[in-house]
Amino acid sequence: MDTNDQARKEAFVRLQTQHYQHFISNQLATTTSFDSSFDHTAKMPITETFFPAFLKACDDDPNDILVIQLTCGICHEQMTLEDGADPQLHAFVLRCMHIYCKGCVDAMVAHSKNDNEAHHACPTCRACLHCATCLAPCEKGSLIHRDEGKSIALIEDILKLRRNRWYCFNCDADVFTTWLQMLMKISMDCTDVVNDGQFLRICVEYGGRTWGGPPPDDKLRLVNQAPLPMDLEVPIKMIEQGLLKAHGIAVPDDGSTVFNYEIRLYEPRDKQDIFLVWERRHIEKMEQEIRDNWLGSRKLMVLDLAYDLRDLWSDENVRRKMEERVESGKRSMMDYIDDVEEAARDDEEAAGDDEDEEPDVYVV
Secondary structure, eight states, rough: OOHHHHHHHHHHHHHHHHHHHHHHHHHHHHHHHHHHHOOOOOOOBBBOOBBBHHHHHHHOOOOOOOOOOOOOOTTBEEEOOOSSSSSSGBEEOOTTBBBBHHHHHHHHHHHHHHHTTTTOTTTOOBOOBBBSSEEEBBOEEEOOSSSSSGHHHHHHHHHHHHHHHHOHHHHHHHHHHHHHHHHHHHSSHHHHHHTOOOOEEEEEEETEEEESOOOOOEEEEEEEEEOOOOOHHHHHHHHHHHHHHHHHHHTTTTTTOSSEEEEEEESSTTOOOHHHHHHHHHHHHHHHHHHHOOOOOOOHHHHHHHHHHHHHHHHHHHHHHHHHHHHHHHHHHHHHHHHHHHHHHHHHHHHHHHHSSOOOOOOO
């Protein structure tokens, strides 16, 4: 190799080496400077928006003061846990345990209410968030607070909401009124009423709506209207309070009722209406049960049912038990009707056999 070429090569290598060493020195200096300024004790924020993960992150965080930065998955705004902050940005836990800001949750509910066919579901997991029996959107959930004193109550509310099926007020009011019909039939003997071709109903009015009455029908005639009997006021008030509390409606302090109650007497224009046949059999079965199981004590049977219904709205186990009771009652009623009809057929056959028999002939 030419001497000049060799010299140029060595000079180039020296230049590259010096440049590399200078670059490494700068990098080390920069790194050292960064490391020296980095605070290893800085708190990592908690960002989980699924409540079980959020709760675990809070429990695992070694710091006394938690740094929480929750971002709403819909509007991407940072949510707050402070009571005095914007309520629309307050962190809100849905029944499925995913967390969004209250404003976005309210907007989802409003959209579902305006669109009767909209399916109200969690945007993350697609869990259904509507009533168990209709498409009314569920507005229930829990606001997260920093107050440690409220943490246990918050967790209890979230777990109850997740475990229990949710029912809208309208559906629960319908169930409430259906059970009141049963309560009324227990409290009084309606045999004479149905034998006269009529039937009684308790009607409940609240917020401009009425539950309990039969649908408008030109085949029915309203015969009479009367206030709630005195012996039903206490048990019905007890059940009503349980329903109101379950739906966040204030219970009057003066002992009055929120709903308006009325007993209505109806009469089908067709005395052979199949509904009257069913009603008659139902009352016969009810009276038999009162005699056989309660020794005729109507008051005791009314209170026994009222105590169960008081907790139906807030306790899923009681609700399931009462649903099973309804199904069992339906089966028992159908069996009773079958037995009655079979006995009637046997009587008709026996009467026919008697008519066909030859008269006895006596020889004198």
